[in-house]
Amino acid sequence: MKPVLSLSNVTRSFGPIEVLHGIDIQLHSGEVHALIGENGAGKSTTMKVMSGFLAPSSGTVCIDGDPVRLTSPAQAEEAGIVMIHQEFNLAAHLTVTENVFLGREMRRGPFLDHAGMRKYTQALLTRLHCNASPDARIADISVPDRQMVEIAKALSRHARVLIMDEPTAVLTARETEVLFQQVDRLKAEGVAVLYTSHKLGEVRRLADRVTVLRDGSMVLSDCAEGMTEDQMATAMVGRDLSDLYPPKRKGGGDVVLSARDIRVPRFVEDASFDLRQGEILGFAGLVGSGRTELMEAVAGLRPRDGSVTVNGATLPADRMRPAIQAGLVYLTEDRKESGLLLNKSLRENLTLLALERFSHGLIDRKAEDAALDQAIADWDIRIPHRDVLAGNLSGGNQQKLLLAKTMLTQPRIVIVDEPTRGIDIGTKQQIYRFIHRLADEGLSVIVISSELPEVIGLCDRVIVMQRGRIAGQVAGADVNERAIVRLAMGLEGEAA
Amino acid sequence: MTATAEPRQAPRRRINLHAIGPLAALGVLLLIGIALNDNFLSYSNLTNVLARSAFIGIIAVGMTFVITAGGLDLSVGSMAAFVAGVMIMVMNALLPMMGQGVGVILVGILIGLVTGLFGGAINGLLVTRARIEAFIVTLGTMGIYRSLITWMADGGTLSLNYELSGVYRPVYYGTVLGVSWPIIVFALVAIAGEITMRHTRFGRHCAAIGSNEQVARYSAVNVMRVRMATYVLLGLLVGVATIMYVPRLGSASAATGLLWELEAIAAVIIGGTMLKGGFGRVWGTVVGVLILGLIGNILNLTDLVSPYLNGAIQGIIIILAVVLQRGGIRSN
């Protein structure tokens, strides 16, 4: 059978730096093909070449076996190739419906068919079990909802080839399952799917075929059948990755952070919790359970009621600077909207939060550069060159830069919201080790994560939130998936 | 429960205020007008205000599209003067050949539309092809048109032949069922604009481009063409406005259309369109135009303040109108 879409010997360079070296990939209809690799390996670039967003520097793209020159996404879409980007591709001021149909609006005569488009969008959202209103503006809906809108947008285009770049990075298990049902359905309809994820369990579950990229080259392309997660990981990283999570530790000194009766209107009700020195405290819950809002309130990024004390000193509400001075930092889950200045250099991004430390009257450019060198080394940030804009980094490397930026303030209490979103498995291991090291050094860490295994593997104690309230907590040996899920679903209502 | 159901209420309320804000400001102005002068509500006064707001209004409708798509046009005022100048020169030149009649006027109107279209196209080309900031392009063309009209009028005033003026006059002063032409044209342009903005692809694409150009491009929107079209449309509407303007004064000079660009942009923004693009509202613009028109009218209705301070009152009202729209001063 002829592949629907294939690359043969494709290379791609940005300036003098070649990031893809001779890629060969064939997508067949009715087959799910997974593309995996470390951060910066070239997955997104490969996908962009396949869907007409980037031109290959050399090599050929074939549709149904015929070489084509894809010069624009529009042309690719014409040919039935649709891509969901790693970074959102939605216009913030437009509504969900408007985004879903952007560029190919339904019309009745010369005018838009509002009712028709709305109905269709609602149907898609229902199919995806997404609660966002078709009339809500993108700016007003949550990150996971946006991802679902992206998926709805792609589904609405009736693709022959669907390319998805880390669609599940911001989704929880439940939504991921919804997505997979849709993928199964498309597969049955004969759509070819190319898909990437750093969650290798998903790859196991979904893929018929796996291609592994390392540093822009293909190292493996094989049937998924019989391939274990460990084998995939080893192929990606080039080393063995047993012991993803460091051994469990026993945390708990004095209480360093104490939050009492925190209320964030519309999001959080009466949340109280304590954090001890040297502890790794997990926050679990379904998407929309208010974890982000609670922590933003604690960190002074949102107006709140209730009190937050750090080492006995009360922090003012709605101001972030005092929290930072007290040694508390928050790492945002939304790196694109709240985390990084995408059109600025790495240096400016890295030091923005901790700029005080680099300026004694004037900013010490040398110290900044040294800090950047250090960050690149510490966090293994893969960059083409030092002057690259933050927005041109691969998704995972952006996340690493964000982590480096946050840690630069030399905090005592670290709140990380989805810290490993979009990060490859090798680096994840490093980050887990890093968090452990911090705790061992006497720092306290709060980890919000929608990946249950991560929470379970990493944390000493886990607080579970449900609908804006703290539903309960589990600690030590009781930390297991069943207990957490029961709390998160509201099946068990014990007090914290 | 509460926590789940509530989330969207607050933004709703704000959106509502945002929506009715300009209308509220307009209402307040109307009340002030009524309180200050008995003749304010008279038919002739209201028609006067509407008719002369029509020029800025027609242009502001076009400006709404340009701004929604993330652009800006500072040249509309001088472009109007230039178009008026060209029209007058052509009509005067044709007079000996074609005789004094409707024919000349029709040719003049056509020339006006074409000139406006070209003016818009030049702005559009410079912005989309040469990729220069719209601010600079249109600041440049603003100076160029203003100079050209001064030069064409030899520093003075270009006047339409007096007899021709007589033939042309009804286009401004004439009425249909008691409603004068500029009002009718303004209403038509506004309605067409509102429909285009909300119910056509073009309007949707303007908002998309203004909101996020890259997203629009990725969604197969032809960004260049749409952006170009907004400038061409605006140029065309400048032509339409000028067609109504020439019969009003029968002349064009270096002072024609002075500061129209600021008024048009102010009307657009008072109406709730965002200066950075991404969201536009034609009916809001119409309300904005009416607010600006009424301020001037009301200041003429009374002697409360020294005429020197008219500008100050105007400034204060413009700011207040927008404050009202934002739903008052809120902390954070």
Added chain:
Amino acid sequence: MTATAEPRQAPRRRINLHAIGPLAALGVLLLIGIALNDNFLSYSNLTNVLARSAFIGIIAVGMTFVITAGGLDLSVGSMAAFVAGVMIMVMNALLPMMGQGVGVILVGILIGLVTGLFGGAINGLLVTRARIEAFIVTLGTMGIYRSLITWMADGGTLSLNYELSGVYRPVYYGTVLGVSWPIIVFALVAIAGEITMRHTRFGRHCAAIGSNEQVARYSAVNVMRVRMATYVLLGLLVGVATIMYVPRLGSASAATGLLWELEAIAAVIIGGTMLKGGFGRVWGTVVGVLILGLIGNILNLTDLVSPYLNGAIQGIIIILAVVLQRGGIRSN
């Protein structure tokens, strides 16, 4: 193959051109000036151009910060007129009490600075606290200040007492080592501005806010305070500019500072700062100011074109300067 090498080269070249663009435009203008008139390079001509560019220049430096942080200020021209008026009135009023001497002048200068500061603070408060679009706020205050100065001057001209003028004159006309004061102050402001923009937290924060306000907020930048500070700084610099302006003619009227805002904004953008914010370059602004100053100078030094067309030439050169900067017209 070919396609491989290009993509990155193009951005590289563009960045470089972007950097030297304004300088190249300035160089070309200088060459034109030299070619057209022998006196162009004369010491007195160059000092004249520099000294009179100083007002706009000082203001444009402040405007660079406002625009970089994603704001805009249309009120600077009328604010300058207003500040000048207040200074003159205060100095004239103090004359009988304090006698004619340096004391009065110093008080006047202080008043000028304070008034500018307050003017900027009002704009800043309205933008940050009342959350009104900067365009509307400053359009409003522009009208207000312009009205106030007209009213203060009773429609005419406010003149500084003749004797006081004599005492004050050296602040514009005096020189240090052959360099006149306005030039020195402009240079100092420009250098301080460049350092502030590139080497201080404030400058970084301005760019961060203009680039993405939310990211800035999440990076513990006090967005309101920084934005407020940009307007206050601009107001203060308007005060500084006015302090140098008053001794030049010793008077203020409704015509003072007319269109300075457009010139200042144009200079900022010609210099390579982005109107949408996020990236600012003070030295570019200085080059932009000089380009604008030289265009006028060169037009005055030659008779090549009808003076009516000066504005057109100016417009064309402004556009060309930016084209040069963008590295020429490219298709897509």
Added chain:
Amino acid sequence: GISIPAATHGWAGGLNYHAQATVERLEEAYPDLDFVLTTASDPSKQVSDIEDMVATRNIDALVVLPFESEPLTAPVARVAESGTYVTVVDRGLSQDGIEDLYVAGDNEGFGRVAGEYFAETLDEGSKIVVLRGIASTIDNERVEAFTAAIEGAGIEVLGMEHGNWNRDTSFTVMQDFLSRFPEIDAVWAADDDMATGALQAIEQAGRSDEMWVVGGAGMKEIVARIRDNDPMLPVNVTYPPAMIATAIELTAMRFTSPAPVAGRFIIGSELITPENAADYYFEDSPF
């Protein structure tokens, strides 16, 4: 109703001053007269103002100083047709016979008187520069009359630029003239605001004893300096903004006294010399 241009330059400022002062004075003298004063920044606004006065203020008489002739002709004609008494000041309308009363300064005379002075005073081969006003018909008439008056006197006009009736602009233009021409004997600035700017530039260049400046319109500071025999300011030509006062008074007379008021009053442009300067000096006027 009174409609005049806004105070955007010194002369218009004087105009505004005199209009307001007259209105105040007359309102006191004749309590049963009501006045409406509007100022316009462009012709279109002025037409709007007039429409408003007719529609909402029921005016019986209109005193208008047209921003420009042609644009105002038709609207003012409509007002006149409706039976309102119309007084036109300064700028005539482009059609004759619309107005009941015409009070005007003499733009042609303004240029001619100055030109004649130049022709008389300067030797053949003298070099002068000219600062023009805002490009407009008024400016054109003045400059044409001036050019005609110096014709044949052998005076060389080195350069003409627009100073826009603005001190700052004329300062700039004069600076550049001074850089450009090593030899200038006299300057004609078609307005005293511009003369003020030019004087500063000349002073700065240290060429005060080289040339003299003739302005126009009789600004009080300039008149004072002429009175005090300033060698740089030998004479001036009047173009009194007070003409608006005359017009308003004459119009008011129509309603307060039985005598019929109509016709044309041309207030000639006169030469102010050190001898008669005291007569043209008004302490309180802002101009």
